[in-house]
Amino acid sequence: MAANSTLLHLIDVHKHYTRGSETVRVIRGVDFQVSEGEFVGLIGPSGSGKSTLLNLIAGLDRPTKGQLFLDGVDIAKLSEAEVSQWRVHHVGFIFQFYHLIPVLSAYENVELPLLQFGLSARRRRRQVLTALKLVGLNHRLSHRPGQMSGGEQQRVGIARALVTDPSIIVAxxxxxxxxxxxSEEILDLLDLLQNRLEKTIILVTHDPRAASRAARLIRLEDGRLVAGDESTIGAAFPGWQGTLT
Amino acid sequence: MRTLCTLIIKNLSRNRVRTTLTALAVIVFTMVYTVVGSTTSLVNRLVSSTSSNTRLVVVNRWITPSELPSRYIDQVTRVRNVQDWTIWHYYFGFLDESKRSDRFGLGIATRIDNLQAMHPGLEELDPASLQAIKHDKIGALVGLHMMDAMKWKVGQRFTLFSATHPGKDLEFHIVGVVPAGKWGSNFFFREDYFQQGTGDDETVNVIWLRVGNEETGRQIAATVEQMFANSREEVKVETEAASAARIAGKTESILAIVNMVVLVLLIDMLVVISNSISISTRERRTEMAVLKVLGFSPNFIIVMVVSEALIVGTLSGGLGAALAFGLSALNEADQLPYTIAFLRMFPVPVSFVPRGMFLGALAAFMGSIIPAWTARGIKVTEVFSDIA
Structure with a gap:
């Protein structure tokens, strides 16, 4: 997929935490851009700051310093309420442990994010069914998370992430x-989102198979970008014998 | 809105055992509150409803229940500025042969010619029944509650098996019904029948005087007390309001203890709800973080948590009060295997049902606001870093 205009732009982003008298510098001046429709893998060892960076991109946390533009908006400057509203419209989040609401059915879980859009029940239903059909779960509408396998739950999680038609999906x-x-089925599904729906995807992973699906890898080490755009699956995971798709 | 409701209902059914136990606790607390609360409210109402400053009550200073020589009547009622007067003879006993404690009743033998004038609360008494008792020596005007409890009808006869005058059981003919209220649980009958039937014409329990105003009342009280000072049967004269205040003073400490018990119950209810909601929100930290990620505002989290508590509190509070009311109503209608004498004396009014709902809702709101506020402040990144 040919890259279009820049969707995400990080400029000298820092994130520090204070633990007692100690300041922990988790992200130390990260710069990169992601274009519309790109599938980017964010890789690095544990504690390198991948998840923190993903939280910053998704507006779940604020940078200590720097600018973070998504769709032209510097989300670091938005208030908590504004960023919350902005996130509903622009970011779809896929979690490792799915984090579905256990008392709600698959349908209701996917419908949740749409409730803040003021859509009619009919329109909501149409969008929910479309999303669930896309992930191949239109036959499991009334099932609760506890009645589904891990893979099915993750599909519901993906449907929930894309039901609002966000600008970017972070996983x-x-x-x-x-x-x-x-895992392969889920990665195929992400591929589908990117290829067919031209969704911009940022994927944090330790798994070389997952990383191999990304068109570009961004490698973090100790809160800094290593190699940037030049990172390759071979460099990122030395000795990995898989093949790039 | 629909999903908020769905979420709330489903959250409540998530851990049914906990929800049921919390509801049960609120039901029991509200039931106890309702029974105790209706008792204190009835006592307060009875004490405060008799507060007149133009009616004087003359009683024996040293003996309870009061007993005065009959010869005092003439002396007391001749005092200047006494506008009207009456006397009371107490006639306690069982209303039927079963002699069950809940069949205990009080008859008041008094003057019939000025019955209404001397007994505020009898204004709505049927004039026909007043006429009837004037012509029927054994006639009785029976309180509505007593009529209902005994399932009596006008025209019926009954015998009171006397506890105050053993062996002097009198038969009565019901000629009218005293409206519900202050006198609803007693019956009135003629003093001449009392004297004839019991042979007691030497004593009287209480003398009532009506005066023009409070100042006159004070002067008469002083005069009457002075008349019998240092005699064998000293009297105490006070206005009805002062008498009520004195009774209230005596009952005050008991009511204060009862009210303390009610307060402890409320605090307990609050702690139970608060604890239950706290556990529930702690268990759902991740879900609440997910809701935030999905764009739900912190205020939505507060509304969700408080609403859950309000539903449990309001419904359980209402149910607890309704059960207490139902128990009381069944007890009054003799539909229970055993009669609860206490509830017979202090029946639970239906007005306590909405009060129970309100109480449950209030406790739920107060008990849930802190857990809800804590849940509101959940930091998404902290929750997910804990999981990772």
Whole structure:
């Protein structure tokens, strides 16, 4: 997929935490851009700051310093309420452990984000069914998370992430809790989102198979970008014998 | 809105055992509150409803229940500025042969010619029944509650098995019904029948005087007390309001203890709800973080948590009060295997049902606001870093 205009632009982004008298510098001046429709893998060892960076991109946390533009908006400057509203419209989040609401059915879980859009029930239903059909779960509408397999739950999680038609989908280790075969199915689904719907996807992963699906890898180490755009699957995971798609 | 409701209902059914136990606790607390609360409210109402400053009550200073020589009547009622007067003879006993404690009743033998004038609360008494008792020596005007409890009808006869005058059981003919209210649980009958039937014409329990105003009342009280000072049967004269205040003073400490018990119950109810909601929100930290990620505002989280508590509190509070009311109503209608004498004396009014709902809702609101506020402040990144 040919890259279009810049969707995400990070400029000298820092994130520090204070633990007692100690300041922990988790992100130390990260700069990069992601274009519309790109599938980017965010990789690096544990504690390198991947999830923190993903939280910053998704507006779940604020940078200590720097600018973070998504769709032309510097989200670091928005208030908590504004960023919350902005996130509903622009970001779809896929979690490692799915985090579906256990008392709601698959349908109701996917419908949740739409409730803040003021849509008619009919329109909501249409969007929910479309999303669930896309992930191949239109036959499991009334099932609760506890009645579904891990792979199915993650599909519901993906449907929930894309039901609002967000600008960007961020996925934090989406295959981390799944077996190899199911992981492949989920990665195929992400590929589909990117290829067919031209969704911009940022994927945090430890898994070389998952990373291999990304068109570009961004490698973090100790809160800094290593190699940037030049990172390759081979460099990122030395000795990995898989093939790039 | 629909999904908020769905979410709330489903959250409540998530851990049914906990929800049921919380509801049960609120039901029991509200039931106890309702029974105790209706008792204190009835006592307060009875004490405060008799507060007149132009009616004087003359009683024996040292003996309870009061007993005065009959010869005092003439002396007391001749005092200047006494506008009207009456006397009371107490006639306690069982209203039927079963002699059950809940069949205990009080008859008041008094003057019939000025019955209404000397007994505020009898204004709505049927004039026909007043006429009837004037012509029927054994006639009785029976309180509505007593009529209902005994399932009596006008025209019926009954015998009171006397506890105050053993062996002097009198038969009565019901000629009228005293409206519900202050006198609803007693019956009135003629003093001449009392004297004839019991042979007691030497004593009287209470003398009532009506005066023009409060100042006159004070002067008469002083005069009458002075008349019998240092005699064997000293009297105490006070206005009805002062008498009520004195009774209230005596009951005050008991009511204060009862009210303390009610307060402890309320605090307990609050702690139970608060604890239950706290556990529930702690268990759902991740879900609440997810809701925030999905764009739901912190205020939505507060509304969700408080609403859950309000539903449990309001419904359980209402149910607890309704059960207490139902129990009381069944007890009054003799539909229970055993009669609860206490509830017979202090029946639970239906007005306590909405009060129970309000109480449950209030406790739920107060008990849930802190857990809800805590849940509101959940930090998404902290929750997910804990999970990772």
């Amino acid at each position: 934090d280790e989406p295959t981390g809790d799944l077996d190899g075969h199911t």
